[in-house]
Amino acid sequence: MLTTLLLLTNFVFAGELADINIKVKGMVCSFCVQGIEKKFKGEKSVDTVKVNLDDSLVSVWLKKNQLLSDERITVLVKDAGYNIAEIKRTPAQPPISK
Amino acid sequence: MGYKPMYIFLSLTAFAHPVTFKNGTALTSIHRPKMTMTQANYTIHRNVAIAGSYIRMDADTQELQMPSLHVNTLLKRWNQIGSQANVYSVTGMGIELSEDVTTDSLRAMLGVQADYETPKVYTALTALSMPSMTNFANIPFTARYRFGVAPYVARYNELQIWVVGQVEYMSDMKHQPYFTPMLRYFYRTVLWETGVSLNGTYWFQMMAHF
Numbered sequence: 249m250l251t252t253l254l255l256l257t258n259f260v261f262a263g264e265l266a267d268i269n270i271k272v273k274g275m276v277c278s279f280c281v282q283g284i285e286k287k288f289k290g291e292k293s294v295d296t297v298k299v300n301l302d303d304s305l306v307s308v309w310l311k312k313n314q315l316l317s318d319e320r321i322t323v324l325v326k327d328a329g330y331n332i333a334e335i336k337r338t339p340a341q342p343p344i345s346k
Numbered sequence: 347m348g349y350k351p352m353y354i355f356l357s358l359t360a361f362a363h364p365v366t367f368k369n370g371t372a373l374t375s376i377h378r379p380k381m382t383m384t385q386a387n388y389t390i391h392r393n394v395a396i397a398g399s400y401i402r403m404d405a406d407t408q409e410l411q412m413p414s415l416h417v418n419t420l421l422k423r424w425n426q427i428g429s430q431a432n433v434y435s436v437t438g439m440g441i442e443l444s445e446d447v448t449t450d451s452l453r454a455m456l457g458v459q460a461d462y463e464t465p466k467v468y469t470a471l472t473a474l475s476m477p478s479m480t481n482f483a484n485i486p487f488t489a490r491y492r493f494g495v496a497p498y499v500a501r502y503n504e505l506q507i508w509v510v511g512q513v514e515y516m517s518d519m520k521h522q523p524y525f526t527p528m529l530r531y532f533y534r535t536v537l538w539e540t541g542v543s544l545n546g547t548y549w550f551q552m553m554a555h556f
Contacts, residue, residue: 261518274425276463279555282535285369300466301502304427327368327392331425 250276266298266307268316271333272325273306283328291316304333356401363387364434365395366555377550380404393420399440414440416455431462440476452479468494468508474508487517494530506532510539512549 275284281299284306288297293314298307306325310316318335325332366389381456387397395418403410416438437455452537453476457544463468470492476547477485494510495503508530517525528541535551539551 271427273427274423275432276428276430276465276504277499278506278534279363279366279537280430282555283370286370287367299502302499308549329365329367329392329423329425333427 262333266323267310267338268308268319269309269336270306270308270325271336272304272306273332275299275301277301278318279303280328280330284325284330287324287328347532363553363555364394364436365420368392370556372553373556374551374553378547382395387418391404397436408550411443412440412451412453413443414438414455429462429464432460433533434459435472439479450481453477454479463552464501468492468510470498475502496507500532502534504533508532512541 270289271282275281276322278301281301284299285297288294288316290305293310293316294308295311295314299305300307308316322332357379363372364387366387368389368391370389372387372395374383374385374387381401382403383399383401385397385399387395389395389550397416397418397484399414401412416436419435419437421433421435423433427448436455436459438455440453440455442451442453444451454495455476457472457475459470459472461468470490472490473488475485475487486512491513492510494508496506496508500505500506510528510530512526512528513517513523514526524543524547526541526543526547528539528549530537535555537551537553539549541549542548
């Protein structure tokens, strides 16, 4: 239980769990962060994005009733210059694939 | 133009981030004694950027200028958790602007860069040549190797400092190679470097991503 809580705190922003957490390969500097942030912030369905360089983690909060598919996430990450290691969604956000 | 000014021109060329991210723009300027290089590149595809560069140099008796256009291509990238390695190519053309502009003034631009980076270590090797389009008897060539370490790893909103050593070799120049220790500063979307080579030549570079 404690371990689960500790893990979840990695994905929390302002007391709210991120809708989607993406482990990204290749992020090594602040220029990398900027590229990822710009790509996700340009999506209409995205409300907030936070990048954690230490953990190679991109956390995304979606706008109400909005969706973001795994395919679209993959395109955004690749356009930023990186690759995806893993996509995790909170229980309210089931995997979405075409 | 003589070949020695061309080597100096080549030494100004920087390909720090030849390709950024799709629809990203990078602006770079490098300053050395009596020389300035300004470059802008725009990434049109995740692997390709178009770029324009302008180099100006005050030689003994005249001012030399060279605008150029080139395409930067990401040939191969390896992304791992906490590291990235890249191989780029640069191809384009420039023209020496002087009092006598002839067909010899047209120059091809051919370059390649390989780099590897983690949050704490950075290394890059760049090679560039700008042969005349009409005279292949002497082809100026320069190579630059860099190695940097980060004494600490900063967060995105903190200043990141790197200690970098740069070694340059320019074919047919005396007193080779040239070694320049420098400090590199990273803050969010801006990078700048300051250093002085062991032969007293200062180096200042700024780069911003948008």
